[in-house]
Amino acid sequence: MMRTLLLILFTMITTSVWAQGVLMGKLVQEQKQPLEGANVMLLSNDTLGQPPYQKMTVTNERGFFRFQEVPEGNYQLLMTYMGYQRLQMSIMVKKGFNNAKVLEMVPDEKTLDVVVVEDQSATTIQGDTVQFKASSFQTNPDASAEDLIRKMPGIAVDQEGVKAEGETVRKVLVDGKPFFGDDPSIALKNLPAEIIDKIQVFDKLSEQSEFTGVDDGNTTKTINIITKSEVKQSQFGNLYGGYGTDSRYKAGGTINIFNGEQRISIIGMSNNVSMQNFATEDIMGVVGTSSRRRGRGRGAGGPRGGASENFMIGQQEGIATTHAFGVNYNDQWGEKTEVSGSYFFNMTETNSDQQLFRTYLNDSGQRYEEDNLLQSTNANHRLSMRIDHKFNEKTSLLIRPRVSLQQYNAVDNLTGTNFLEENNIMLNSIVNENMKDRLGVQLNNDMLLRHRFEKRGRTISLNLSTAANNQEGEESIYAEQLLERTQEMITTQQQVLQTNGGYTLSGDLVYTEPVSKNSSLMFRYQSSYAHNTSERETYDLLEESEVLDSLYSNYFDNDYLTHKGGIAFNYRKRGENRKFSMLMLGVDYQRASLLSEQTYPLIDANEYQFDNLLPHARWMIREGRNSMLMLSYRTRTNAPSITQLQNVVDNSNPQQLSSGNANLEQAYSHSLNFRYRNSQLGQGQSLFGFVNVTLDQNHIGSSTVIAEEDMLIEGVALPAGGTYTQPINVEGYFNARALLNYGVATEWIKSNINLTTGASYTHSPGVINDEINEVNTKAMNYGVVVASNISPMVDFTLSTTGEYSIAKNTLQPVLDNNYYKQTTGGSLNYIFGKGFVFRTDLNHIWYTGLSDELNQNFLIWNASLGKKLFKDQRGELRLEVFDLLNQNQALSRTISDAYLEDTRTNVLTQYFMLTFRYKLSHIKTGI
Numbered sequence: 001m002m003r004t005l006l007l008i009l010f011t012m013i014t015t016s017v018w019a020q021g022v023l024m025g026k027l028v029q030e031q032k033q034p035l036e037g038a039n040v041m042l043l044s045n046d047t048l049g050q051p052p053y054q055k056m057t058v059t060n061e062r063g064f065f066r067f068q069e070v071p072e073g074n075y076q077l078l079m080t081y082m083g084y085q086r087l088q089m090s091i092m093v094k095k096g097f098n099n100a101k102v103l104e105m106v107p108d109e110k111t112l113d114v115v116v117v118e119d120q121s122a123t124t125i126q127g128d129t130v131q132f133k134a135s136s137f138q139t140n141p142d143a144s145a146e147d148l149i150r151k152m153p154g155i156a157v158d159q160e161g162v163k164a165e166g167e168t169v170r171k172v173l174v175d176g177k178p179f180f181g182d183d184p185s186i187a188l189k190n191l192p193a194e195i196i197d198k199i200q201v202f203d204k205l206s207e208q209s210e211f212t213g214v215d216d217g218n219t220t221k222t223i224n225i226i227t228k229s230e231v232k233q234s235q236f237g238n239l240y241g242g243y244g245t246d247s248r249y250k251a252g253g254t255i256n257i258f259n260g261e262q263r264i265s266i267i268g269m270s271n272n273v274s275m276q277n278f279a280t281e282d283i284m285g286v287v288g289t290s291s292r293r294r295g296r297g298r299g300a301g302g303p304r305g306g307a308s309e310n311f312m313i314g315q316q317e318g319i320a321t322t323h324a325f326g327v328n329y330n331d332q333w334g335e336k337t338e339v340s341g342s343y344f345f346n347m348t349e350t351n352s353d354q355q356l357f358r359t360y361l362n363d364s365g366q367r368y369e370e371d372n373l374l375q376s377t378n379a380n381h382r383l384s385m386r387i388d389h390k391f392n393e394k395t396s397l398l399i400r401p402r403v404s405l406q407q408y409n410a411v412d413n414l415t416g417t418n419f420l421e422e423n424n425i426m427l428n429s430i431v432n433e434n435m436k437d438r439l440g441v442q443l444n445n446d447m448l449l450r451h452r453f454e455k456r457g458r459t460i461s462l463n464l465s466t467a468a469n470n471q472e473g474e475e476s477i478y479a480e481q482l483l484e485r486t487q488e489m490i491t492t493q494q495q496v497l498q499t500n501g502g503y504t505l506s507g508d509l510v511y512t513e514p515v516s517k518n519s520s521l522m523f524r525y526q527s528s529y530a531h532n533t534s535e536r537e538t539y540d541l542l543e544e545s546e547v548l549d550s551l552y553s554n555y556f557d558n559d560y561l562t563h564k565g566g567i568a569f570n571y572r573k574r575g576e577n578r579k580f581s582m583l584m585l586g587v588d589y590q591r592a593s594l595l596s597e598q599t600y601p602l603i604d605a606n607e608y609q610f611d612n613l614l615p616h617a618r619w620m621i622r623e624g625r626n627s628m629l630m631l632s633y634r635t636r637t638n639a640p641s642i643t644q645l646q647n648v649v650d651n652s653n654p655q656q657l658s659s660g661n662a663n664l665e666q667a668y669s670h671s672l673n674f675r676y677r678n679s680q681l682g683q684g685q686s687l688f689g690f691v692n693v694t695l696d697q698n699h700i701g702s703s704t705v706i707a708e709e710d711m712l713i714e715g716v717a718l719p720a721g722g723t724y725t726q727p728i729n730v731e732g733y734f735n736a737r738a739l740l741n742y743g744v745a746t747e748w749i750k751s752n753i754n755l756t757t758g759a760s761y762t763h764s765p766g767v768i769n770d771e772i773n774e775v776n777t778k779a780m781n782y783g784v785v786v787a788s789n790i791s792p793m794v795d796f797t798l799s800t801t802g803e804y805s806i807a808k809n810t811l812q813p814v815l816d817n818n819y820y821k822q823t824t825g826g827s828l829n830y831i832f833g834k835g836f837v838f839r840t841d842l843n844h845i846w847y848t849g850l851s852d853e854l855n856q857n858f859l860i861w862n863a864s865l866g867k868k869l870f871k872d873q874r875g876e877l878r879l880e881v882f883d884l885l886n887q888n889q890a891l892s893r894t895i896s897d898a899y900l901e902d903t904r905t906n907v908l909t910q911y912f913m914l915t916f917r918y919k920l921s922h923i924k925t926g927i
Helices: 001-011 145-149 185-191 207-212
Strands: 021-028 039-044 054-058 066-071 071-078 085-092 098-106 123-126 128-131 154-158 160-165 171-174 194-203 220-228 231-244 247-258 262-269 319-333 337-360 365-391 395-420 425-451 457-481 489-512 519-540 552-576 578-600 604-623 627-638 655-659 667-680 687-696 699-706 711-713 716-718 723-732 734-746 750-767 771-788 793-810 817-832 836-848 857-869 876-884 890-895 901-904 909-922
Touching: 021 039, 021 071, 021 085, 039 066, 054 066, 085 098, 098 711, 123 667, 145 154, 145 185, 145 194, 160 185, 160 220, 171 185, 171 876, 185 220, 185 262, 194 667, 207 489, 247 909, 552 604, 793 890, 836 876
Parallel strands: 021 098, 171 220, 655 723, 699 750
Antiparallel strands: 021 066, 039 054, 039 071, 071 085, 123 128, 128 194, 154 160, 194 220, 231 247, 231 909, 247 262, 262 319, 319 337, 337 365, 337 901, 365 395, 395 425, 425 457, 457 489, 489 519, 519 552, 552 578, 578 604, 604 627, 627 667, 667 687, 687 734, 699 723, 711 716, 734 750, 750 771, 771 793, 793 817, 817 836, 836 857, 857 876, 876 909, 890 901
């Protein structure tokens, strides 16, 4: 009944991977008795643009297993059962019924009639997927998945999130299935490392591209966690609680119930120590901002354990109190329907104290200093489902509904001062208080219908997407400006009502037709219509009666309609010894219409038509399982958002005004990407490198007016020293990045060593006071990580990373700046005696080139001593200290086309805490 109600609620059913064959088999032990509950995995030999085709099941009470709707091709069949030798055999799946017959599993080391394969290499390459064997990276018994991947080559973890192969990881799957939607942090921070068998890293294509095999450019850097066979029938998790000095506390836990295909995970936490084991969804773009700034980089924050188009951002600066709860559900409903869903709630209360030092790149050498106090509360609800239904072996439907709700409240107080650099002359100062109350909701749904014809390679698919959003907010502004030259005090008191809303409808029809054994053609038509509205009403409270102020009020509508059609040629050839080559060439024609209409205070409209050819290409060659080389080129257009278009002055800070620009046009982007991977099997070595180049035409940059005397901008008074910023189209934006990573396992120190080096170059044009300013930023970086592989009892990591940046600008070369940051650290987890555990980590952070007011050299030291308790040492009582030397802080540098900026933000400092943790574990171990 519950299943039926859920299906009716979401009005949908869905699909996963297409198939044309059925594979059956039976597992028995040496006495020919059936093995119930054995884990069986079907894994494709060759994949492209997606994770390896992978399905898992367990044998029933009679020992039988069954895989339905399997694409024709060559596969590896893996079978595991506790106490028995793992089996792996090659099998070809053809259209129709395929019988793997009766397979016998034998205990100990007896020879099998099937092929037994146990690949001992730490890193392997499957298609364009990199796979790491978890057992090759030793971790302590209490380690998380995040602790495990820190040791793996090409993966970097910091407080901004996880990067793999130089790109931000935006999705984490568990055994190929969603885990709490698109939040990559939850799985990595909450799943224990001890349940993991393998880690896969790949660029996940869109659902439609996975079906057609042709890359549409919508890839997501993804990690897939493959769990050990024995945990697929188990319950595990942990509970913890602690209390410390200064009334610091933390409590929480995770519970995972795995029963074959049905999996339920529950997580919860509450603390006031800035610990956040999840990413925050920010559909309104307000988290981590003051009234003038949008998202800033961060330095060191709270304790470890604790971002984009998917609205996920990492932990923020300041001191936070966090409450969170979530449930994730995966199951197989019958033979034709796979279901996954999750609900997650979090509320974060943050107190932030930030100092800002900004130097403008104008002729007068102006600078700005600010002290800002921000108190905010952000609450999120997010619900998502994925229902995958197969009508038959040729037709299926996938539906993915998602709902997000966000509420944000903040009080923002700042004191700011503008100076002339020469003689340190003060131009003006401001005291500003803003209070905000915002509510936003977002609804999304994707429906993908796919069908395979009798002729192999002939397919048709239709993807329909809908999205709707609505945001309402109220803001109170009170500001007092002191103009130093005249000693005039200007007071602003306003009430702002802001309402934004819109919807998007889009469709994507794809047809593929085989041309020969190794080649095919793809025909595609896409259409999308987006309508957005924004109403900003500003009332002047200093008047006797509240009056709508037309200078700061605006009603604005925006419509963006696209039609795109194209063709692509796809060639694939498989050779001996797993050799594989692929070439894809395609071109699309797109016509776009951009209409912007203002209805208040004046009636005005702008309409643009754009006709573009969008070529794309991809070439890849793979030599067995050792190496892969790929080169891709893609073009795309980027339309301006309604915020960038709405030409209303935002005076949240009267000395730093901003406005949209209704005359903006869409940008056109070229992207060239080169990648190389090599894994020397059996030698414990891996090499990865990439080069990425992006060139924008009609790039959306910014124009900044820095007032050298009192002036009017759009009818609004801007005092000397104030700024006015507006987006504009500029030419010449260019970005290039390169990264090289080498990993090797060493026997002489029983550790894994990862060496990384990289470089980047950005050419960013902008306009300052009607003059073109070109900022050229070069950066070089390196990293060394030594991760122990001795034993779970001794787990240490040593690392150092450094980045040297050189920023030059054409308007004020005297303000060119060199900047260096180095972070050197180490961590140790040592289990000794009768269950004693000593943990410690140190991080030394050193900056050069920041503002003189900032401390650029500090050391953060955390430590704890614990004692294991109870049967199987499931409990632990621990005394821990955070920031023993009381030096923690957060520093960041921002380089734009108009200024250089350094910030320092308060973060959690020293506290002591007594914590108790209990591990939950019940794993079915076989017969």
